[in-house]
Amino acid sequence: MSFRISYAPPADDTLAKMRDGDSFRDEMARTLGLDPYGHASTAVKRERDRREATVYGAIVLYYVSGSVLTVTVVRLVPLP
Numbered sequence: 001m002s003f004r005i006s007y008a009p010p011a012d013d014t015l016a017k018m019r020d021g022d023s024f025r026d027e028m029a030r031t032l033g034l035d036p037y038g039h040a041s042t043a044v045k046r047e048r049d050r051r052e053a054t055v056y057g058a059i060v061l062y063y064v065s066g067s068v069l070t071v072t073v074v075r076l077v078p079l080p
Contacts, residue, residue, distance in 0.1 A: 007073045
């Protein structure tokens, strides 16, 4: 079972500026798209579905919606 990855407008804008945007999207599908609670992600403020992880050299803040199998990236911070 895989999750759909969607990007909120601020995260989508950051993704558009990333040099390796396509590779980042592929890595997101391989990691968080398959297991959004894994990949060394951590719950933010003890909310199980509000998570943070580092993927392909970027910090990703996202929400998981298990009922519709969607991971929504709300913030994306590329590391230098």
